[in-house]
Amino acid sequence: MSRRGRWLAGACASTVAVGLLVTGGSPATAPQEGPGRGAGTGVAVGAYLHYGSPGVDRMQGLSRWLGGTELRAGHTYLPGDTWSNIEGAPDSLRSWARWRKARADRLFVLNVPMLEHNEAGVPDARVAELIRSGARGEYDDHFRRLARRLVTLGVPDTVVVLGWEMNGFNYTHRCRPDPENWKRYWRRIVAAMRSVGGQRLRFDFAPNRGGDAIAWTRCYPGDDVVDIVGMDSYDQPPGDTFDDQVTQPYGLQKQVDFAKAHGKRISYPEWGLFRNGDNPEYVRSMLDWIAEHRPLYHSITDYCPHGVWQCDQNPRSARVFRQLLSTGRGRDRTSSLDNQDNQDGRDH
Template sequence: MSRRGRWIAGACATTVAVGLLLTGGALATPPHDDSGSDAGSDVAVGAYLHYDSVGVERMQELSRWLGGTELRAGHTYLPGDTWANIEGPETLRSWAQWRNEKADRLFVLNVPMLAGNESGAPDAKVAELLRSGAQGAFDQHFRRLAERLVALDVPDTVIVLGWEMNGFNYTHRCRPDPENWKKYWRRIVAAMRSVEGQQFGFDFAPNRGIDAIAWTQCYPGDDVVDIIGMDSYDQPPGTTFEEQVTQPYGLQQQVDFARAHGKRISYPEWGLFRNGDNPDYMRQMLAWIAEQQPLYHSITDYCPHGVWQCGQNPRSAEVFREFLSSHQDRAHRSAGFHG
């Protein structure tokens, strides 16, 4: 199967929900049949550990901490400070080397849509920039990024473009001008797809919940989106995990929306937050992931969100480690490995 075929295959089948795995806060058993196959084995597990080559090195350490569980999703971000960095810094080389060591790995790259992405630009300025982008003012930067990725032999990179666009913070936010935001997304995708040899997958990943604007109002169209992602942390809106699932524009609506549009799902960012060390949340989120079978998920592993690099969440860390380590053990047993 081609690189692109690996992540796009089964777009509809993998998003079918069988029912919530919520039983009084206890961890429900992940789906598992008697055929020797493990229901979670096709989900690429990842973690954001650091943006540059240090992140690559730490993936090996995290894998050891998990008892040998393979991390198949390598996740990093492009700095959003300058256009030069959005075009692709030298640190991409280390990630490309990691990606190409094994055929079944995914390289997941968060790409800002605008320079000065965390500069606190006011709405009027954001609207002006979105209009310029929609008219093609920044196309060349994204063509250069695409050329860089193809030259590094990672043409199948998953591009998490303009993430959390429904929020208040980033310059690439949608709310100041949703129509031009969508037009701009479409121009970026067209610019990157114009590069010979590309096989990119574009991941549309809002925050969970309505935030500053309903994320459905920012959706740019099925022809320019391949994956419906969601960044979801243990914080309001939603005081319980069940509320995080059922709230408007929450986890269930993401699954339903993706199914209706024939797309796979992902969780590029998730983890602990305002509710502190919360093992019940960790159990239920991992169970939800196991049931929904996203293309990939990537925990944000630094404080306060993480479980390995963050010592303030020991109970959640134990749940994460036990769940993923035992998951890998099941996969090994089903494959006939007993060492």
């Protein structure tokens, strides 16, 4: 999905199974007490709410709307317009770093472009030239600077969603113009960032669901430079139903199977509504899928047309999202929410 919308926007599985999504926690941290707090085993719930500091502030509002559910995955993007921004120049990274450090069980998820002018409509021939330059190491210093910036800010364990949706048609960091050198370039970036002292970065390989411009398996750069196999999955074709989205070539089932074969955790850095409109069955099915397959984290894209909290055009989907992810949810909680207008509690 285009980041331009993010800049301008600023903006069933059983009850027990879906309930695992709101328990919080991460394997390396101690449990904490209180509603929505972690027991060390849960899926980290997140949302993309705004690329900058307002996104941090809105995390509290969404959490309140969900009855106190702890949002443990803070998700934002580095602009891909200039190398200086890709190096971590945005001041808003300080706000995200403060949010991450406030709790030991939180994840900071940062989408990082691989090339500048990332949404400039660069033609394939030029993209191939840039990828070859990256594979030769010409851009290594930019990524070392980013890694140093993250370490200095105190977020050395950031989850880096590098070159996301690389199997698509649009981004300058797309894979199709030269898959072999694209993989070499990914490896150069990871090596450069891992060379920085104090870093504990994890790298998330996150294609679009489906075949798109190229089979995403052709872009996979290797198990030694990938920590997580993600997928961005919106409610849009190909796939008229959720079952289609699961079974389509290079769809959700392929992601799960591929990650298992390679010994990797999965994630869903971006998901949400899209071309099929207000579709509560999609939201329910996606959350059931997440509950069953237990990704490291998931992050709904919460602005129109994709979202459920900051977007008023999806009221039925918002109701389902709120029911299934609210802390203290159960039969009584669900029944009471069914009797509320889903706009109640929108306090962003």
